[in-house]
Amino acid sequence: MRAVFLLPAALTAAMVAAFAVDVPFHDQFELVPHLERLYSGSLSWADFDKQHNESRILVPQTVFLLTAWLTGFDSRAQLIPSFLCVFLAGLILFRLGTLLPARAPLPWFAFLPCALLWFGWRQHESLLWGACLVNTMVVLGVVAALYFLWRSAELPWCFPLAILAAAGASFSQGSGLFVWPLGMACLVVLEFPFIERVRKLAAWGFIGFAVVLAYFANYRQQVNPWPTGWGYVFANPRAALDYSLVYLGSSLAGSGVQAWIAGAITAAAFAVVFWHAVRDREFRRAAVPPLALMVYVLATLAMVLPSRLGLGVGQAYSSRYTVTTCLGPVAVVLAGSLLRSRSRFHAAAFHGFLVVMAVGIGLGYRQAYGAVQSDYRQRLAARADLLCFDRVPDGRLAPALYPDANRVRHDAQILRRHNLSVFRGGAVCSAPAQSGMLYYGMPNGPVAQLVRALP
Numbered sequence: 182m183r184a185v186f187l188l189p190a191a192l193t194a195a196m197v198a199a200f201a202v203d204v205p206f207h208d209q210f211e212l213v214p215h216l217e218r219l220y221s222g223s224l225s226w227a228d229f230d231k232q233h234n235e236s237r238i239l240v241p242q243t244v245f246l247l248t249a250w251l252t253g254f255d256s257r258a259q260l261i262p263s264f265l266c267v268f269l270a271g272l273i274l275f276r277l278g279t280l281l282p283a284r285a286p287l288p289w290f291a292f293l294p295c296a297l298l299w300f301g302w303r304q305h306e307s308l309l310w311g312a313c314l315v316n317t318m319v320v321l322g323v324v325a326a327l328y329f330l331w332r333s334a335e336l337p338w339c340f341p342l343a344i345l346a347a348a349g350a351s352f353s354q355g356s357g358l359f360v361w362p363l364g365m366a367c368l369v370v371l372e373f374p375f376i377e378r379v380r381k382l383a384a385w386g387f388i389g390f391a392v393v394l395a396y397f398a399n400y401r402q403q404v405n406p407w408p409t410g411w412g413y414v415f416a417n418p419r420a421a422l423d424y425s426l427v428y429l430g431s432s433l434a435g436s437g438v439q440a441w442i443a444g445a446i447t448a449a450a451f452a453v454v455f456w457h458a459v460r461d462r463e464f465r466r467a468a469v470p471p472l473a474l475m476v477y478v479l480a481t482l483a484m485v486l487p488s489r490l491g492l493g494v495g496q497a498y499s500s501r502y503t504v505t506t507c508l509g510p511v512a513v514v515l516a517g518s519l520l521r522s523r524s525r526f527h528a529a530a531f532h533g534f535l536v537v538m539a540v541g542i543g544l545g546y547r548q549a550y551g552a553v554q555s556d557y558r559q560r561l562a563a564r565a566d567l568l569c570f571d572r573v574p575d576g577r578l579a580p581a582l583y584p585d586a587n588r589v590r591h592d593a594q595i596l597r598r599h600n601l602s603v604f605r606g607g608a609v610c611s612a613p614a615q616s617g618m619l620y621y622g623m624p625n626g627p628v629a630q631l632v633r634a635l636p
Contacts, residue, residue, distance in 0.1 A: 193300040201257040204564035208312035213592040239352040254601040259311025266317035294538040302549035306500035319357045322350025359480040361389035407491035427497040432507035433541025435548035471515035478509040569610040
């Protein structure tokens, strides 16, 4: 059974190692001013307690600065904690699947699509772009918080771990704040002695309230150049519906249309599971973790929809979202494991959803491999252009590296002055573009050749 989890993880780790490129890309340039203060000795708390877009990212920002300091701002180093977040969250979900009190344990072929989806290449942006650590870290925090909260019914020492994980999720991305009301609901549904329930609700609520206050202290409203807000959503109901379905199905598809279909199936599966949860108290208590994960996915949709619908429906298919949206199908499988033995209909529906997952995963891997190769070539070229930033035209720097070519030139001077990023070791413009095997090989090494040979 362990091989079902470890083999997809190893395959994805090999992909990351083969296609990682040491070049800062878009949001990673936001770190350069902080590095300037770090190396000039003027770093302050404000450099850690940073707001990025709508989120306060204290925890990822700390990891960004630490890895940059340890490695000379090697962009590949940021991929290590990001992959570890995905791996640890997957490990928790795998453990959850073995602990749920199903009448019949899940067979290995039910775990396999979950593992292939969780480590799927559709989330290649989260795996190959260090800035997406905010996405992977909040997912780990939410999954860990809900798991430890669930386990605290039997293991009291898990409750403090749930609080720590929830706080970490809150300061990784704005969607992490949803874990506090979700946790309150879980504590209400789970079986606890009355006094213990009251104590845990009070502690969870008090600490959650304190975290929310700290989060919104000095918070600034994000202003975007595209239409935003719920007013825009209600004015465009068809686009909002399409965006929602594409978002929910983005991890199980190789195109936007396929994502729409997969999203409709996933939404229907959500509805069936929630219907059973409302009607069946025993199932509701047994399925607390997967139910909470499904609600979390819907909560992230409610957060993304008004802020990103103005960019178009196609934006919902973005690879960076799939580390979050793949929680939905995995949660359906976990909840379905508690329902599949109730009748032949439940068993058929459960296995039918596994087939949908298998098809979607295959389509997703095929599309993602082409996208990974394309991004790899573009970033190799961008790396060479950054080395020659004072010689190449603006069109080579923007938007490939960052939307503003002048910002690229300014930050490149800082990086070169401190021998950071592509300028480490005194690299000059004539140096060939290099990729990385994350310190453990060459771009044409055996692992890279193996990954590139995959169909």
